[in-house]
Amino acid sequence: MSISVTFYRLSEQAIKRLNESLKFDADSAKSYATFNGSLEAVAYLLSKQKDNSIVELLNEILSPKQAIGIQDLSSLDPLELFELYSADRLFPYLSPQKISKLLGVFSEFSATDISSAYNSNELNMHKVYPEIWHDDNSENQAYNERHLLDDFERLKKIFSSAKDEQDYILVFTG
Numbered sequence: 001m002s003i004s005v006t007f008y009r010l011s012e013q014a015i016k017r018l019n020e021s022l023k024f025d026a027d028s029a030k031s032y033a034t035f036n037g038s039l040e041a042v043a044y045l046l047s048k049q050k051d052n053s054i055v056e057l058l059n060e061i062l063s064p065k066q067a068i069g070i071q072d073l074s075s076l077d078p079l080e081l082f083e084l085y086s087a088d089r090l091f092p093y094l095s096p097q098k099i100s101k102l103l104g105v106f107s108e109f110s111a112t113d114i115s116s117a118y119n120s121n122e123l124n125m126h127k128v129y130p131e132i133w134h135d136d137n138s139e140n141q142a143y144n145e146r147h148l149l150d151d152f153e154r155l156k157k158i159f160s161s162a163k164d165e166q167d168y169i170l171v172f173t174g
Contacts, residue, residue: 003129005062006034007158008170010093015168018091019068030167033158037143038151040129045117045148046109057101061155064092064171094169096162103159111149118145 008029010018018024026032039062047055067073068091073081084090094102120133130143137146162169 004034004036004174005039006032006172006174008032008172009158009162009165009167010170011165011167015068015093018170022069022091024091024170029170030165031158031161033154035151035155037130038147039155041123041133041148042114042152042155044123044126044128045114046105048117050105054105057098057105060094060098061102062171062173064094064098066095066098067092092171094162094171096166096168099159099162099167099169103156103163106152106156106159109152111152114149114152115145118148120144 008024008026009031010029014028017028043058043061047058050058063073065073070076070084070090073092076084081090120135123133124131133143134141135144137144139146141147158169161167
């Protein structure tokens with residue numbers, strides 16, 4: 001089993017309804033994309049040789065700083081976060097402005113750049129989840145260069161669609 005991250009694209013109206021009701025209905029999403037165990041590695045590869053502000057921005061792919069009904073997630077201690085998560089009251093999201101910034105960072109990288117930066121031994125040595133990266137790029141294998149390239153393209157696609165329509169992205173990790 002791996003940690004998956006699902007991004008739900010929501011209009012501003014859907015975000016307002018969620019903020020009022022604090023009940024998420026997946027049918028309110030324009031689209032979604034689920035990533036299984038790869039996003040930490042994508043963020044790691046994109047952040048190599050970048051300044052701290054870019055690294056911090058890339059970390060928000062997995063851990064947004066904003067959430068519905070909460071101004072700043074960083075102000076909550078781990079127990080408070082756990083209680084909100086357990087009560088289905090934690091809805092972290094990326095704003096259209098944050099999506100635009102992230103897409104700007106993504107656009108600096110091509111598939112060739114990701115391929116050149118991919119090193120399974122380095123990912124494992126730096127304990128990048130799930131720490132089982134390898135070099136077998138067969139279709140039936142995950143946690144490899146092909147997996148990261150595929151997921152990087154899907155990531156750019158959902159962020160690009162969200163940017164084009166000024167949508168928000170709700171981030172569910174589990």
